[in-house]
Amino acid sequence: MMRAADWSEINDIYQEGIDTGTASFRTPDISWKDWDSSHLKTCRFVSLQGKEIVGWCALLPVIANYDVGGVGEIEVYVKQGYKGQGIGSALLNALIIESEKKGIWMLQAGIFLQNSASLKIYEKAGFRVVGYREKIGKAKGVWQDNLLMERRNKLIA
Template identity: 30%
Template sequence: MRVRLAEPKDTVSIAAIYNQRIEERSSTFETAPRSPADMLDRINAMERYPVLVMVDEADQVFGWAGLSSYRGRACYDGIADFSIYLDRSVRGQGLGKQLLQTLLTEAEARGFWKVLSRIFTFNHASLALCEACGFRQVGVYEKHACLEGRWLDCAIVERLFPVNQPV
C-alpha cells in the first residue's frame, strides 16, 4: 500500500469508507451518509488542508486521512483537526499508522504546529493509533454530543511539532 494526495476520482471511495463509520456509529457524530460531492468539497480545500488516500497497486482506495480547519480565528491558523478512516476490510493491519504518519509529515511541511482531534473514548483502536503516532491525550470532553439518544464522551488528542520561529 502507498499513500498519495487524493484526487477527484477518489471521492466515491472516500465517501464509501466514511459512510461505513457513519453506519457503525463508532467514529463520528454524523448520521447522514456523505456523497462523493460532499467529499469533493474537502479535496478542493487541499491547498491548505490536504486529504490523503491509501491505495493498493491497482490504485484502489482503502483509507483516507485529512486535515481541516480548527477554528476561524487567525491565531489558530497553525492548528489543524485531523480525520482518518480505513475500509473495514483492512482495519487492524497496521495501515492506519502509515497513513497517519504520512498525514503528520504533510501537516508539518505545510507549517502547522499542532494537529488534534476528538475521539470517542470507547474507540480504543483509534486512541492506540494516536498514541503510537506520538499524540498525547490532553483531556476528555464529557457529554460532547448526543448520538441517537446516547451522550458520548470524546478524548482530546494532540500532536505538537517543533516551532522554529519566534513568536
C-alpha cells in the same frame, strides 16, 4: 494524494465510519463540494491496495480564521476489512510529516472512548490526551464521551 474523482470511494469509507457510531458525529450525505470546502486543501491522502482506496485522511481547520499555519483536526478512516493492517498508522504518519512541512503547529483529534484501536494509534504517533469531553455529542442517537488528543509540531516547537 486525494482527488475529487476519488470522492465516491472516500464517501463510502466515511459512511462506514459514521455507521459504527464510534468514529464521528458528522451526518452522512455530504457532497464533495461541501466536504472539500470544509477541509484544508493540503494534507489529504488516500491509501491504495491496487486501484482500490482502502483508507483516507485529511485535516479540518479548528477555527475558521486559521490557515495552514495553524491548527488542524485530523480525520483518518480505514475501510472495513482492512483494519488492523497498519493502514491507519501509515495515513496518520504521512499526515503528520506533511503537516509539519506545511508549518501546521498543532494537530488535534477527538477520539471516542470506545475506539481503543484509534487511541493506541494516536498515542504511538506522539499524541497526548489533553482533555476529556463528557457527552460531547450524539452518534446514532447515543451520547458519546471522547478524549481530546493533540500533537505539537516538532519542527516548530
